[in-house]
Amino acid sequence: MANPMADEMRRFKGSDEKNPFEAMSERFDRAAQLLGLDPDLYAVMRVPSREIKVYIPVKMDTGHIQVFEGFRVQHNFARGPAKGGIRYAPDVTLDEVKALSAWMTWKCAVVNVPFGGGKGGIICNPAQMSEGELERLTRRYTAELIDFIGPDKDVPAPDMNTNEQTMAWIMDTYSMHARHTVTAVVTGKPVALGGSLGRREATGRGVMFTVNEAIKRFNLKPQDTSVVVQGSGNVGGIGAELMYDQGYKIVAISDIFGGIHNSNGLNIPEVMRYLRDNKTLEGYPEAEPVGNKELLELECDVLAPCATENQITSENADRIKCKILAEGANGPTTPKADKILHDKGIFVIPDILANAGGVTVSYFEWVQDRMGYFWPESQVNQRLEEKMVASFNELAHYADKHQVDTRTAAYMLAIDRVAYDTRMRGIYA
Numbered sequence: 001m002a003n004p005m006a007d008e009m010r011r012f013k014g015s016d017e018k019n020p021f022e023a024m025s026e027r028f029d030r031a032a033q034l035l036g037l038d039p040d041l042y043a044v045m046r047v048p049s050r051e052i053k054v055y056i057p058v059k060m061d062t063g064h065i066q067v068f069e070g071f072r073v074q075h076n077f078a079r080g081p082a083k084g085g086i087r088y089a090p091d092v093t094l095d096e097v098k099a100l101s102a103w104m105t106w107k108c109a110v111v112n113v114p115f116g117g118g119k120g121g122i123i124c125n126p127a128q129m130s131e132g133e134l135e136r137l138t139r140r141y142t143a144e145l146i147d148f149i150g151p152d153k154d155v156p157a158p159d160m161n162t163n164e165q166t167m168a169w170i171m172d173t174y175s176m177h178a179r180h181t182v183t184a185v186v187t188g189k190p191v192a193l194g195g196s197l198g199r200r201e202a203t204g205r206g207v208m209f210t211v212n213e214a215i216k217r218f219n220l221k222p223q224d225t226s227v228v229v230q231g232s233g234n235v236g237g238i239g240a241e242l243m244y245d246q247g248y249k250i251v252a253i254s255d256i257f258g259g260i261h262n263s264n265g266l267n268i269p270e271v272m273r274y275l276r277d278n279k280t281l282e283g284y285p286e287a288e289p290v291g292n293k294e295l296l297e298l299e300c301d302v303l304a305p306c307a308t309e310n311q312i313t314s315e316n317a318d319r320i321k322c323k324i325l326a327e328g329a330n331g332p333t334t335p336k337a338d339k340i341l342h343d344k345g346i347f348v349i350p351d352i353l354a355n356a357g358g359v360t361v362s363y364f365e366w367v368q369d370r371m372g373y374f375w376p377e378s379q380v381n382q383r384l385e386e387k388m389v390a391s392f393n394e395l396a397h398y399a400d401k402h403q404v405d406t407r408t409a410a411y412m413l414a415i416d417r418v419a420y421d422t423r424m425r426g427i428y429a
Helices: 006-012 020-035 039-045 094-110 131-144 164-178 202-216 236-245 268-278 292-296 335-343 357-371 377-402 406-425
Strands: 050-059 065-074 082-089 116-123 154-158 226-230 249-254 259-261 288-290 302-305 324-326 347-349
Touching: 020 039, 020 094, 020 335, 020 406, 039 406, 050 094, 050 131, 065 094, 065 131, 082 094, 082 131, 082 164, 082 357, 094 116, 094 357, 094 406, 116 131, 116 154, 131 164, 154 164, 154 357, 202 236, 202 302, 202 324, 202 347, 202 357, 202 377, 226 236, 226 292, 236 249, 236 268, 249 268, 249 292, 259 292, 335 347, 347 406, 357 377, 377 406
Parallel strands: 082 116, 082 154, 226 249, 226 302, 302 324, 324 347
Antiparallel strands: 050 065, 065 116, 249 259, 259 288
16 A cells, blocks of 8 residues: 555565564554555554653652652544543653554553543653652653643553552642542542442453354364463463353463463462462462463463463464463553464464453443443443453454454454545544
8 A cells, every 4th residue: 555654664574573663563554554544544544643752850768869660651633632541650651652542542442432542651660669769750740741631631540560559649639639539530430439330350250252253263162271371460360360250271371470270271260369369379389380471371262371472483383282261461462472372373362351340440440430320230240241241243244244353353353444434534734
């Protein structure tokens, strides 16, 4: 497809397999070409609407001022306010935040919720900061972004190393500037401050709902299905517990230090109690230890990488031995690995669908805040299931119709929806 961005896109190809922005751009490029996307729309949609960099002075407990670097990238507003988490980590980069903001645009479009994509981050090490320092950091970051966020502009949420408390600080800071309480400025808040029931479990529950649909394609039932989960946090741990409750045989799970494996199946509630008590899975008595890299290569029906990016690459993709890959994490598979997995016949539930349960219930939280009426948890979970099942079936149908792999289909479906809205609104220029 001839377009003014082609030279720039060629510059990306093959340069850095693990660069998240390049990975997103390469997948976007392929899907756009298959769609025959208009070159003008292509040029608009593949770049963010806004990148914000802020320098955040914080008074540390020592009494000295330390200046932190923070970002907020707002990728697209065609379908509604930007939506996406804020992560605190020492290795946050602008490229990572740009990629994640674009992924949020496509994720929201795949599950058809009226948001565009956004993402934020601050370069810091929260493990080495006191609660007071983190509060002052969060409030000053919020104040720096005050003109760019809001219920109708950009709605942040928790991400890596941020939580309900972080969102409460952001909501309070924004509300102090607005001079009235604005609960809908963030999602992932404490329930008592306008959070939604079921939000904490939503991403893991969404993974389970998509796996429930995927196993039907292999004529499997939960009790016949072996599952390996990488990660034991809000996505992996909760997803494993929910799948265990449905009868799945969870044969391996890991934390940041390593994993455990039992081919007869793990008692996941016991495993999670052990992890809470010991802060590590190491030494769990009813299983064998396994490294995080080796865990990915275990034979199983479902492999669910729910930890971090770039876990399945061209180096290990040929050793993956699952039928279904359910991507609970953002970007766990690189573009170079995609072709290897496709050639092996592995059915991929791509991240922009598999882990979209979180943003779906964030949308529900935003809706509840806006109307001031809150749903029971059973209603939240029922609506989440309806949304995830419908989205899975739309994606599978789209892949079959266009004879492409599921990841390409997910990008095509998402880009098609954003492009339609962009085209109907027109470009204000």
